[in-house]
Amino acid sequence: MSEDGAPTADDVPNFERYARQMVFAPVGAAGQKKLAAGRVLIVGVGGLGSWVAELLARAGVGFLRLTDDDRVDEVNLHRQALYAQADADARRPKVQAAAARLRQLNSQAAVEPIAQRLDHRNIAALADDVQLIIDGTDNFATRFLINDYSVKMARPWIFAGAVGAEAQMAVFVPGQTACLRCVLDELPPVCRDPNCRTAGVLSMPVAAIAAFEAMEAIKILLGRLDAVSPYLLKLDLWSNQVQRLNLARHRNAQCECCGQRQFEYLQP
Amino acid sequence: MPLHVTINGEGRQFDGPLSIAALLEQLHVEPLRVAVERNRALVRRRDFAATTVADGDTLEIVTLVGGG
Numbered sequence: 001m002s003e004d005g006a007p008t009a010d011d012v013p014n015f016e017r018y019a020r021q022m023v024f025a026p027v028g029a030a031g032q033k034k035l036a037a038g039r040v041l042i043v044g045v046g047g048l049g050s051w052v053a054e055l056l057a058r059a060g061v062g063f064l065r066l067t068d069d070d071r072v073d074e075v076n077l078h079r080q081a082l083y084a085q086a087d088a089d090a091r092r093p094k095v096q097a098a099a100a101r102l103r104q105l106n107s108q109a110a111v112e113p114i115a116q117r118l119d120h121r122n123i124a125a126l127a128d129d130v131q132l133i134i135d136g137t138d139n140f141a142t143r144f145l146i147n148d149y150s151v152k153m154a155r156p157w158i159f160a161g162a163v164g165a166e167a168q169m170a171v172f173v174p175g176q177t178a179c180l181r182c183v184l185d186e187l188p189p190v191c192r193d194p195n196c197r198t199a200g201v202l203s204m205p206v207a208a209i210a211a212f213e214a215m216e217a218i219k220i221l222l223g224r225l226d227a228v229s230p231y232l233l234k235l236d237l238w239s240n241q242v243q244r245l246n247l248a249r250h251r252n253a254q255c256e257c258c259g260q261r262q263f264e265y266l267q268p
Numbered sequence: 269m270p271l272h273v274t275i276n277g278e279g280r281q282f283d284g285p286l287s288i289a290a291l292l293e294q295l296h297v298e299p300l301r302v303a304v305e306r307n308r309a310l311v312r313r314r315d316f317a318a319t320t321v322a323d324g325d326t327l328e329i330v331t332l333v334g335g336g
Contacts, residue, residue: 048336138335140301161333168333178310184332185312188301201335232303234330243276245303245328250310 014108018060031222032060036108038221039063041130043118043146045098046070047201048160049136050082051210052217057102057109059218064102065112067126068094068136079203081210118142120266123149132220133157134213140188141265147172147180148263156220156228158213163199165238167209170247171216171228178250179258183232205237274326284323289316295329303330 015022015032022032038061042049045068053064072080072087072094080094087097095113102111116122118137123145127133133146135158143159150157151174159180160169172179212233219227230248235241253259271284275295282291288311292299304311305328311319321327 044336046336136336140332140334161335163333163335166333168330182310182312183303184301185314186300188332188334199335206336232330243328243330245305245330246308249308250305252310252312254312 015060017106021059026222026224026227027218034222035060035218036062038132039065039130040132040134040217040221041065041067041127042134042136043142044068044136044138045080045082045094046076046136046138047079047162047203047206048210048213049134050080050094050098051207052134052136052214053098053102054081054105055211055214056217057106057111059214060106061109061217061221063110063112063130065114065126065130066095066098067114067116067118068098069115069117070094072097079201079206081207118145120145120268123266127153127155131155132217134217135159139190140184141190143180144187145265148257148265150174151179151258151261152263152266156225158216160209160213162201162206162209165202165205166234166236167205168232168234169209169212169216170232171220171230172247173220173225173228174258176225176228176248177230178247178252179255181257182250182252182255182259183247185256202237205235208235208237209233269323271321271323271325273321273324276328282321284321286321287317288319288321291321291327292316292329297329297331301332301334303332304328 018032045066071091072083074088082098082101093115095115099111099113146157154174156173158171230246231244234243256262269284271282
């Protein structure tokens with residue numbers, strides 16, 4: 001065990017529960033050990049983050065750090081996997097309710113709840129010792145912050161968003177794919193952002209895209225960057241349309257972030 | 269001059285000349301949070317106004333969404 005209770009690759013936890021998963025050849029017993037030693041930061045445990053956290057905990061990822069400063073509300077319950085009616089009634093902090101539920105699901109997972117909003121002051125402390133950052137946020141300012149940190153520290157992150165019956169995700173692997181700012185050169189203003197409150201959101205696209213995010217996370221933790229999706233993937237579950245935009249070929253030397261290595265969102 | 273372009277896999281016709289910025293306006297697509305790929309090359313937002321759509325172009329337009 002490491003100091004924070006997370007298993008290390010030297011531990012021999014009970015892998016019986018992962019039997020069906022280890023039969024899948026790219027996982028195997030060796031891969032399961034890598035997952036047990038895997039360390040992930042999930043930024044925001046709302047719709048996307050809560051589903052991803054559940055999938056990763058069930059899959060045997062050894063250490064999950066959750067950050068969110070919000071509390072469970074009744075209007076979250078239709079789409080946020082880890083929360084029950086009682087959590088909303090008590091207005092429990094999301095990270096506390098999520099951590100309790102994840103420990104119920106898999107006591108082998110070390111879950112660290114951090115009731116803070118990710119910002120330029122705490123990102124280094126919260127992301128320094130993980131292999132991967134997962135975006136469960138609801139805003140582009142935090143995503144630009146994560147993107148800057150990811151490129152600076154050469155750490156992959158997974159973007160996702162959902163609105164209405166639509167959801168999308170992309171894996172950003174520094175040195176392998178474009179970064180978020182190759183795609184969006186300027187921060188979209190908050191007031192015009194079609195977030196969940198103004199446009200509505202269903203649970204199904206959230207759960208669907210969270211599964212894609214979790215799958216990509218597992219590939220990264222297994223060290224299989226060759227298998228990671230190069231696409232900005234968009235699913236519309238209402239019209240059954242799938243759209244893909246290949247990000248691997250779009251690295252941009254003019255990009256302020258990954259091309260010129262200016263990390264303005266890490267500054268105050 | 270009519271422009272025949274393929275947008276998100278669908279054949280469309282517009283009157284040219286037309287910039288990416290003008291095309292997005294005609295499509296009622298908010299330019300601030302959109303990824304535009306023209307003939308397999310990404311066009312950044314600062315280049316939307318100066319980039320001209322040509323007859324036969326293939327465009328993929330994805331609006332990035334914020335919520336979760």
